[in-house]
Amino acid sequence: MIKADTIVIGGGLMGLSTALHLALRGYKAIVLERHSPARHASGVNAGGLRQLNRHMAEIPLTVAASEIWKNISALVDSDCDVVLSGQVKVAETEAELQSLQARVDELNASGFHHERIIDQHKLYELVPRLVSGCVGALYSPEDGFARPFHAATAFRHKAVELGVQIITDVDVTGVDQGDSGWSVATAQGVFSASNIVNCAGAWANQVAEWFGEPVPLTPGAPMLMVTERLPHFLDPVVGAVGHKLSFKQMPNGTVIIGGAHMARLDLEREHADIDFTALKTSAKTVTQLFPHMGSARIVRAWAGIEAFMPDNIPVISASSRARGVFHAFGFSAHGFQLSPVVGRIMSELIIDGKTAMPIEPFDIRRFQEQERNTSVG
């Protein structure tokens, strides 16, 4: 039997970051991962570091995370290939620009100033190859991107250096409650700890069910594609109000194109078939907004498997049913940027029983209340 303070189920970035933050405060964590670290969403995502246009409930977290990414070496001894070249969300009409202005007003009223409106002139200065006729944009200068697998590798190295044990190729199929806490029996031995953290990504509902608190989680597989290397033409990450698009040029010249279009997922086989009919929409958007991209060659299209919640914000919370159980999942395709701060919050919940971050909106009970309400109504 191997003992620790905390067992983390899932070796994605959320699990690694949680374990790392526990270790930073001297607590021993074991990460149990079915495959290899960052095999799923955390290793294959678009790497966008975006505060821009997030759900209002996430703003305090994303701003705190942004501070960490700015100096990520201090946390993990590696720069994770972070490039902070800004993110813009393009408005093609005055009406779109007004909707962006309304968001900035709301942010400012809550005391946040990381996003601002830029005019047409500044937009074309930032994105010279953008098709003409766009009117302005929402701009977040301190956003950018990193390389997700590099980031996950850095988190893993640092965690291991601080004493975290990462067990790979181990499928957790259940937990048992004992006198002194929780135990997990696996093909690679029995692990026991006072605390369990559910960082199982798209599979997190299976874990939540063990504790009698199922959630309306939908696994989904957003698609991305990447082009051959092109001469440098773009610094910031570009999105648009009127299109599903995330568009960035990496330092090596390749262009990563996302748009939240979904592949056809077989969760059981952990396999997703690329839906080229849906991906065509992304390609069309790109040719409309960046006409020079038409002749660029697509090298690869892929999908990552992620947990989506009905309200598109995560569950970051202590269990409502079981003592010593915590959840961090359901990041709905935007958890990469949040991962450093989520790990910190989880370590605070486990060690201190509380956190200064406003996490009420992410409580797992919001679904249970909803369930009660709907079943009554």
Next chain:
Amino acid sequence: MEHHELIVIGGGPAGLAAATAAANEGAECLLLDEQSTPGGQVYRAVQTVPEQRARLLGPDYQAGRDLVTQFEQSGARHLPNTTVWNLNGRCEVGILRDGKTSLLHAKRVIIASGAMERPVPFPGWTLPGVMPAGAGQILLKSSALVPADGLVLAGSGPLLLLLAWQYLQAGVSIGAILDMTPHGNFWRALPRLPEALLAHHYIIKGLRYQLQLKMARVPYFTGVRNLRATGTDSIEAVEFDHRNTSKRIETSLLLTHFGVVPDSHLSRCAGCDHRWDSAQLCWRPQTDEWCNSSLAGIAIAGDGAGIGGAVAARHAGRIAGLGSAHALGHVGSMRRDEIGRDDQRWLNDDLRVRPFLEAMFRPPPELLYQPDDATVICRCEEITAGQVRRAIQDGHHDTNQVKFLTRCGMGPCQGRQCNNAVGQLLAHELDVDMMAAGGYRIRPPIRPLTISQLAALEDMQAGGGA
């Protein structure tokens, strides 16, 4: 989306035979091939090649003509100049034709995409003027363009001799043949010789090539080791060890060949199960007696399912075609078994020579498993063996993790060149088998596709959501 009963991908002996057999039984069948004429790798341009050059390419080549004639009479439809860039487990096929992209659907798909040359990294292999021998052969077959005098051929495998012989017949001067087959291979292969002699025509052919090359006094070095191509902007010389002395030959063209392996990108992209074949040293899809893969509706025949050569490919194609016609309800199991039985027997007969050939022409292990740190492994992303070793030492214990970390295999060739090299290096460093090292997960498009070609994907009803 255009629907078909059966789509066959690849118009070599396997694909032609498969389409012919299925169509003869009444299946509606479409054959897709990126070449402009049927024939595949081995019978490339078999119909259009002038008589004189066809003779030069040997009698086997002419046998391909019959195959094409039968195919043309079968009623199967041929879509040439058509590149398949995607296949998934739902039998959806993405094609590019005349610059236009569209998706096809079939009840069944037979993959007959053939083989590719085994990529083997060695110092200098990325210099201009160093190329796979097959590329040279394609030049010879399709455009009569023969390389400058004094080319050097290096490597191992039956095709090396065949190629040399073909160049010889074409009057091309060969500076040297560097045979890298390890001397010990012969003794290891010997126990498999009696079985192989049952398919003796292959052995005789091999000996004939060797004899004629000797008679032409082509310098022939055996047991060559430590092959290096050197030069600054392009190759200037090959250097190698022979009988414990280092040698150097100046040349501007080095053709290498280390045998062929299945081109498994389509079957891997679709998600078929594959196993590492430690005799053929390659990934091959798992197939049953009717060539069915692990995925319902997808069969794989010919060299794409494991190297067996052109004759075996033809038999396997017919077996797969019959199997599909049966699955589609065009032929009962009695008739299928009756016609198929002969092909299954001939296929097995023909494959008898393989264990001998595989043992005899097994590439030198140090070349596959122990490249120098400085040798480039991934030519697209310029990743060296040293970088791969560091990633492994860093805790990345399968090829996909190495790929994610180093970008090795993320370039335009989609890992075709470096996948096995990385796997073998990893298996050697960690002392694990290749199944544990794993193959890259192959992502579409498996052939070049531009943004505007995708944007113009022929309209159809939307596919189901996630």
